Amino acid sequence: MPDNEILMEMSGITKNFPGVLALDDVSVSLYKGEILGLLGENGAGKSTLIKILSGAYMLEKGKIIIKGKECKFLSPHESLAAGIRVIYQELTSFEPLTVLENIFAGEVVTNKAGFVSWKEMAAKSKKILSMLGSEINPSELMENLSVGQKQIVEIAKAIHGNAKIIVMDEPTSALDEKEVNTLYSVIRKLREQGVGVIYISHRMEEIFQITDRVAVLRDGKKVGDIKTHETNKFELVNLIVGRELSEQYPKRDIKKGKVIFEVKDLTYLNKVKNVSFNLREGEIVAFFGLLGAGTHQLFSVIFGDKKATSGEIYVDGRMINVTNPNIAKKSGLGYIPIDRKEEGLALVMDLKQNITSANIEEMGAGFILNKRTENEHATKWFNTLNIKAPSIDTLAGSLSGGNQQKVVVAKWLEKNSRILLMNEPTRGIDVGSKSEIYMIAEDLCEKGVGVLMVSSELPEILAISDRVIVMRDGEIVGEFVTKDTDQEELMHLASA
Amino acid sequence: MNDQKRNDFLNAINPFNKNSMTPTLLIVYALMILIFSLINPLFISLANIKSIVANLTISGIMAVGLTTVILTGNFDISVGSILGVSAIVCAKLYNIGDTYIPLPVVILAGIAVGAAIGAINGFLVTVVGINSIITTLGTLAVFRGLAYLYGTETAQIYYKPYVFMGRGYVFKHVPLTLIYFIVILVLMYVVLRFTKFGRNVYQVGANLQAARLAGVSIKKTTFYTFIISGITAGIGGILLSSQLSFAQGVFGLGYEFKILAICVLGGISLAGGRGTLVGIIVATFILGSISNGLALSKVPIEWRDAFEGIILIIAIMVDSIRISRRALLRA
Numbered sequence: 001m002p003d004n005e006i007l008m009e010m011s012g013i014t015k016n017f018p019g020v021l022a023l024d025d026v027s028v029s030l031y032k033g034e035i036l037g038l039l040g041e042n043g044a045g046k047s048t049l050i051k052i053l054s055g056a057y058m059l060e061k062g063k064i065i066i067k068g069k070e071c072k073f074l075s076p077h078e079s080l081a082a083g084i085r086v087i088y089q090e091l092t093s094f095e096p097l098t099v100l101e102n103i104f105a106g107e108v109v110t111n112k113a114g115f116v117s118w119k120e121m122a123a124k125s126k127k128i129l130s131m132l133g134s135e136i137n138p139s140e141l142m143e144n145l146s147v148g149q150k151q152i153v154e155i156a157k158a159i160h161g162n163a164k165i166i167v168m169d170e171p172t173s174a175l176d177e178k179e180v181n182t183l184y185s186v187i188r189k190l191r192e193q194g195v196g197v198i199y200i201s202h203r204m205e206e207i208f209q210i211t212d213r214v215a216v217l218r219d220g221k222k223v224g225d226i227k228t229h230e231t232n233k234f235e236l237v238n239l240i241v242g243r244e245l246s247e248q249y250p251k252r253d254i255k256k257g258k259v260i261f262e263v264k265d266l267t268y269l270n271k272v273k274n275v276s277f278n279l280r281e282g283e284i285v286a287f288f289g290l291l292g293a294g295t296h297q298l299f300s301v302i303f304g305d306k307k308a309t310s311g312e313i314y315v316d317g318r319m320i321n322v323t324n325p326n327i328a329k330k331s332g333l334g335y336i337p338i339d340r341k342e343e344g345l346a347l348v349m350d351l352k353q354n355i356t357s358a359n360i361e362e363m364g365a366g367f368i369l370n371k372r373t374e375n376e377h378a379t380k381w382f383n384t385l386n387i388k389a390p391s392i393d394t395l396a397g398s399l400s401g402g403n404q405q406k407v408v409v410a411k412w413l414e415k416n417s418r419i420l421l422m423n424e425p426t427r428g429i430d431v432g433s434k435s436e437i438y439m440i441a442e443d444l445c446e447k448g449v450g451v452l453m454v455s456s457e458l459p460e461i462l463a464i465s466d467r468v469i470v471m472r473d474g475e476i477v478g479e480f481v482t483k484d485t486d487q488e489e490l491m492h493l494a495s496a
Numbered sequence: 497m498n499d500q501k502r503n504d505f506l507n508a509i510n511p512f513n514k515n516s517m518t519p520t521l522l523i524v525y526a527l528m529i530l531i532f533s534l535i536n537p538l539f540i541s542l543a544n545i546k547s548i549v550a551n552l553t554i555s556g557i558m559a560v561g562l563t564t565v566i567l568t569g570n571f572d573i574s575v576g577s578i579l580g581v582s583a584i585v586c587a588k589l590y591n592i593g594d595t596y597i598p599l600p601v602v603i604l605a606g607i608a609v610g611a612a613i614g615a616i617n618g619f620l621v622t623v624v625g626i627n628s629i630i631t632t633l634g635t636l637a638v639f640r641g642l643a644y645l646y647g648t649e650t651a652q653i654y655y656k657p658y659v660f661m662g663r664g665y666v667f668k669h670v671p672l673t674l675i676y677f678i679v680i681l682v683l684m685y686v687v688l689r690f691t692k693f694g695r696n697v698y699q700v701g702a703n704l705q706a707a708r709l710a711g712v713s714i715k716k717t718t719f720y721t722f723i724i725s726g727i728t729a730g731i732g733g734i735l736l737s738s739q740l741s742f743a744q745g746v747f748g749l750g751y752e753f754k755i756l757a758i759c760v761l762g763g764i765s766l767a768g769g770r771g772t773l774v775g776i777i778v779a780t781f782i783l784g785s786i787s788n789g790l791a792l793s794k795v796p797i798e799w800r801d802a803f804e805g806i807i808l809i810i811a812i813m814v815d816s817i818r819i820s821r822r823a824l825l826r827a
Contacts, residue, residue, distance in 0.1 A: 305709060329711035343709055346702035348769055357699055358710040360692045367691045411710065 005032040006065075007196040008053075008165055013062035015048055015220075022048040024220040026062075030165060030196040035187060037211035037228065038200045039240055041402070041430030044217040046200055050167055054086045055079035067164070083164035087154045089173060089428070093142050100125045100138040103157045128156045132186045148179025155186055159195070166190065167198040170428060172206060176290040177495060184210055202428065203457070204233045216240055241432050251463060254445045257281030259317075261419045261450055263302065266311030271297040273474040275311070279419065279450040284441060286453045286465035286482070290494050294474035295454040296338060299423050302452075303335040304328040315419065329358060334417025336408050338424045338454075340401075344408040347397030351389060352378030354396045354407050358415040381410035385440065402433025409440055420444065422453045426460060438464050458487045470494050518763065521778040528782065532789035539792050546669060550739070552784025553673035554732045558751065559758040559776050560677075560684050561728025564721040566759055567688070569701040569768025570621060570628035572722060574635040575729040575755055578613045579748030580643035582606045582733025587651035587743035590658070599657055606734035607727055613639060614726020618719035636752070640745075647745030653737060662738030673735055677780075680728065685773045697721060701768025757804060758783050761811040767819045783807065 008030045015023040023045045030036050040046045051057040053064070055073035064071045066082050073079045093102050100118075103125045111117040125138040134152050142150065151171055158166050168187075172180045187197055187210060199211055207214060208228060216224035216239040224239040261279040266272060272294045279285050287295040300306045302313060304322035313320055320331045328335070337343035345354050355378045356363055363377070364370030378392045385406045389399055396407055405425065412420055422441070426434045441451050441464065455461050461468055462482060470478040470493045478493045532539040558575050565572045586606045589597050613635065620631040653659060664672045688694035696717045699707040708714055732751075737743040760766065761782065762775035783804065790800045 303709070325709050326711040326713060335709055337709055342703075343705045346699060346706050346769065349698065349702050353695065353698070357695075357707070357712070360695055360699075360712070363692065367693060369690050369692050369695055371690070 006030070007032045007034075007067065009063075009065040010049070010053065011063050011065075013049065013052060013059070013064075015045075015052065015057065015060060021220050023052075026217065026220070026222045028215050028222065028225075030198065032196060033191050033194045034213060035191055035197045035199055035211045037207045037214035038198055038217070039207065039214055039236060040217035041240055041432055044240075044430075045220040046217055047169070048220075049217070050086060050169065050198070050200070053079065053084060053165075053167065080161070083162055084167070085158035085161065085163040085165070086167040087151070087158065087169065087171060089170045093150055093153065095141075095143040097142055098139050099129075099136055099142060099145070099153050102142050102153055103128065103138070103160055105157065107161060124160065125156065128160050129153075132156060132159075132189060134182070134186075146179065148175045148182060151175070151179075151183060152186060155190075159190065159193075163195060165196045165198065167200070169200045170202065171199070172201065172203065173428060176292075177491070180206075202430065204236065207236070208233070237431060240430070252442050252446070254282045254442065256283050256466070257448055260315065261452075262314040262317075264312040264314070266298070266301060266313065267309045268294075268297055268301045268306060269309055271474050272301060275471075275474075275476055277469055277476070277479070279452060281448040281450055282445040283467070284445060284451040284453060284465045285467045285469060286455055286461040287469050287471060288455065288458065288461055288490055288494055289471035290456075292473075293471040293494065295471050296423060297474075298471070299335070299421050299452070299454055302328070303333060303421055305335075329415065329417075332418040334358070334412030334415055334420045336405075336412065336420070336422045336425055338427065340404050340408050344411075345396045345404060348395060350393045350395055351382065351387065351399075351407055352392040355381055355392070355410045355414055358411045377414055378410075381413055385410055385413075386436070400430075400433075402429040402436070405429050405433065405437060406440075409437065413440075413444075418449055420449055420451045422451060424455055425453065426455075426457070434460075458490060461490070462487065518775045518778055521761070521763075521775060521782065525778055525782050525785075528785065528789065532785070532793060536792040536794075539789055542669065544788065544792070546665075546671060548785050548788050549674050550663075550671040551788070552780050553671065553677040554735050554739075555751070555754050555758060555784065556677045556776065556780035557680050557735070558725075558728050558732045558755045559762070559780060560681050560773060561725040562755050562759055563762075563764050563771070563773060563776060564684065564688070564697055565628070565725045566764045566766060567697050567701045567768060567771065568718050568721050569704065570718060570721070571766075572614075572617060572632045572725045573629065573752045574613065574617060574632040574639060575725060575732070576748035576751035577636045577639035577643060578610050578726055578729035579733040579736060579751060580647070580745060581613065581639050582609045582730040583737040583743040583747045584643050584647040584651065584733075584745065585609050586658075586734055587653050587737050588646065590653045590655050591651050599655075599661075602658065603734060607730045610726040610728070610730020610733070611723050612726070614723040614729075615719075617726065618722030621722065622715040622719045640749070643747070644745035647743060647747070651743045653741045653743070658738055659741045660738075662735045662740075673739075676731070676735070680731070681773055681777065684724070688773065693717065693720065698769050701770070703769070753808070754783060754804065757808040757811065760815055761807065763815075765815055765818060766812070767815075770818075 006029055011027040013023050013026045026045065026049060038046050048057065052059055055076040055078055058074065059072055064073065071082055094105060100121055104121050109117050109121045122138055129136055129138065132152055132155060136145065136149055136152065142153070145153065155166070171183060175183065190197055201207060211228045213227050214224070214231070214236065215222060216236065218240065257280055259278045260281050264276050266275045275298060277285065287298065289295040297306065301308045302322070304325045304327055307323060313322055315331045320327065322328045325335070341347060352374055356374050363374045375392065382392050387406050388403050396404060399407065425437050445451060453465065465482045468480045468482050468485060468490060469476055470490055472494055529540065538544055562572055562575060586602050589602050589605060617632055617635055620626050621628045662673060666672060666675065688697060696712050699710070699712050700714055700717050704714065733747065736747055758776060758779045762771065762779035764771035786803060786807070787800050790803060
């Protein structure tokens with residue numbers, strides 16, 4: 001349980017960006033041995049707050065007091081020196097180096113002669129790792145580790161540097177159930193040692209499992225600061241979105257039509273094995289599997305990003321030979337990839353260019369690009385999907401995650417895709433945008449589109465899909481009508 | 497509203513602004529002209545201006561072609577060698593015994609040589625999948641060798657219309673080559689801005705994987721840009737041999753440096769996907785005037801190359817700052 005000693009206090013923090021008040025008089029404190037959940041929609045100010053704490057942004061107004069001493073973090077270096085470590089969502093490890101070298105990156109231990117003391121570093125890193133309850137070999141190469149193990153190495157790196165405060169930004173987004181549990185036990189160990197942890201997550205269940213207290217930000221203001229055991233999911237969601245979400249996931253009863261898409265015995269190396277399924281008009285079929293189950297690869301193969309080893313794919317009963325994404329697109333498929341920044345959007349291009357990118361063929365006659373047509377089409381989706389941005393000429397990179405995802409969706413609506421593949425469509429986006437994405441999916445279903453979805457969030461699958469297909473080790477191990485199954489059954493099957 | 501106007505103005509002249517560094521370049525160019533003409537008034541004499549313009553257009557034309565390649569996130573170092581081979585081929589066509597070869601055929605031959613080498617580059621980069629810098633470093637050497645092989649002896653050109661093509665003037669003072677430069681530039685500007693191919697060029701450079709998943713044909717798009725770059729280098733070969741009325745194997749040696757400098761200075765981001773041809777005009781004039789201005793200012797020749805190098809480094813520095821700002825978008 002948290003000590004009464006205050007580790008860190010941020011008070012009256014205000015941050016202005018041109019045109020936006022990112023943080024408005026926010027005060028947050030952290031006690032010794034406490035796990036503080038930091039909640040809020042995308043754009044609520046969480047990352048700005050963390051960036052001020054880590055020295056990435058300059059403190060303009062307000063105070064940061066660490067262990068009774070006022071700090072002005074002018075650079076990331078000063079923040080590190082004060083014992084603050086941030087573990088970002090995208091890990092920053094050195095892949096070709098060993099675990100040991102990663103843990104001691106930037107702070108190599110030397111002996112009296114000034115040479116690197118490998119022995120001492122090996123001993124130290126072993127000690128740190130075992131303290132964290134991990135059996136990772138310090139001389140293993142970083143690139144051979146799983147994402148979960150890498151995260152633990154990052155934590156080891158943080159605590160060897162005497163971290164007093166560790167900030168974790170969506171640490172579980174790429175972890176499977178087992179790794180999440182390991183991570184939790186590591187976090188709890190940190191708590192016992194008096195480290196303060198700021199834990200950022202969009203997943204409600206995690207907040208209730210791991211945190212002691214939660215602070216909620218909305219539109220740059222702090223709107224809640226409650227002990228976790230004194231609140232509930234309903235209250236937190238309301239605080240986050242600032243409105244009553246009576247039904248977070250709206251599932252409509254939509255009539256199913258004929259089979260529009262079918263996959264037979266699809267195999268890709270040893271990652272996807274003999275997968276067969278079909279999809280009807282108006283239907284949402286979800287794929288569930290833990291990391292390495294092959295669900296992501298399955299989608300890549302269906303869309304032609306990777307070439308199938310064997311198997312057949314049918315659209316409207318006609319076999320198609322998908323050797324590249326262009327063929328998939330022309331056959332009526334659309335693909336919302338898992339990583340919108342790396343695969344979904346051209347961040348340095350504007351919204352209209354992104355929205356029309358998959359349908360550029362239709363933007364004018366012959367090889368001419370008709371800007372007026374492009375503007376009209378882009379504006380239509382910009383308005384329909386309620387994308388929050390100054391205009392269609394805004395750069396995609398300047399939008400929040402939820403709005404970026406809407407742009408990716410708009411791209412395929414513009415292409416008029418009849419079979420939409422959504423790979424983790426709501427990963428890392430806020431509650432409000434989430435339900436908007438679900439709404440769009442259902443609107444599409446009403447128009448006869450079929451949706452295939454990969455999701456690692458069971459509540460999402462249970463709420464939105466018509467059927468669930470569970471995969472394990474590249475194979476389909478079960479198929480259910482969604483309303484006849486539950487979380488336990490699916491999880492059990494996926495992890496058995 | 498006044499604030500708004502001031503912001504707009506600041507954005508317009510800010511070299512790190514997302515839209516353009518052209519206004520900054522214009523200011524730099526104006527200062528340059530002022531300084532050079534104060535040191536030596538001959539710098540702004542009509543004769544000198546004509547000679548500067550006639551000289552810079554070849555690099556300008558080649559920079560337009562290279563721009564398309566850089567926009568896709570690739571690079572073509574072989575442009576100088578393409579120029580060399582194209583020049584030799586054209587000059588040789590005027591030295592085949594008594595055979596008379598019509599002008600259009602010679603011009604087409606020069607362009608075809610460029611297109612063919614561009615196609616080889618494009619094939620190696622897209623189909624075989626070799627990194628474009630390595631590929632064109634290889635073809636740079638291969639075709640330089642070929643140019644030397646067939647250009648050991650100077651090939652003279654006595655055919656008047658061919659020479660006029662590069663040396664002639666219209667309206668008394670306007671070099672023909674300037675007209676070619678402007679025509680090619682406008683043509684490529686339209687292609688990049690108002691065609692689907694042009695949009696795809698930007699898509700590929702801005703985010704390759706996103707473009708691929710949007711069904712954009714990466715290979716086709718990239719392949720064509722190498723052909724365009726090859727063609728403009730081929731045209732460079734035609735014009736240089738025409739201006740000098742002969743060709744040698746060394747033609748175009750080291751040009752890749754100058755052409756790259758123009759592109760980067762003109763605001764074409766080496767990371768791909770960003771920049772417009774507008775900046776290329778100013779950049780061409782700046783780099784084209786500099787060696788002339790330095791010569792008239794009695795700066796020793798050894799220092800002139802160094803000067804161009806410094807400009808390139810500064811331009812790349814500005815570009816890398818812009819790229820790192822762009823990386824912030826991902827954060």
